[in-house]
Amino acid sequence: MLFSLLGIIITIIWYFYYVRDIYKWDNKPHFYSWLIWWIVLLIWFSIQFVHNGGLGSFVTLFEAIFCLGITFIAIKKWEKNITSWDKISLAFAFVSIFFWLVLKNPVISVVLLISIDFFWFFPTFRKAYKKPFEESISPYLAGWIVFTFAIIWLAEYTFLTYAYPLAIIIFDSVLMGMILIRRRVLSK
Secondary structure, X not given: OHHHHHHHXXXXXXXXXXXXXHHOOOOOOOHHHHHHHHHHHHHHHHHHHHOOOOOHHHHHHHHHHHXXXXXXXHHHHOOOOOOHXXXXXXXXXXXXXXXXXXXXXXXXXXXXXXXXXXXXXXXXXXXXHHOHHHOOOHXXXXXXXXXXXXXXXXXXXXXXXXXXXXXXXXXXXXXXXXXXXXXXXXXX
């Protein structure tokens, strides 16, 4: 219970700072990325909860709620450089969700959800590569911490409960590393 509360508090704090950065114009969220993260996290919470994720699954629910909030904020303050790849990624995500709903297979669903999230890191990754000073590291660091805690307090350890948090930890690590390297390179 204590770890669940700690995870929720960390989530609230890092979203607060992320939103603050948006309104200071230091950070411009990619609308497509946040929209799909909201959808994926909501579906992922359902899978975790149904498959005995316990309190660890509620971190995913809180993440989904905050992603929805960022999605609404991003409508006004989003990164306007939308590429063909972004549109293809969005289409892929919706097709994958459709197959998940039709197949009703949780293992395939998990693979599809992780694939969707992987593809949805591309718009943010691309934007952060070109403009690393317009992407805050704090939400990805906090996400890394929160999903590490989420894995620790899962009620049951199965592929269906821990695969997605583990994938997020990996994706966040890669994105943070790239942002730090790009900032260093562009500062010279």
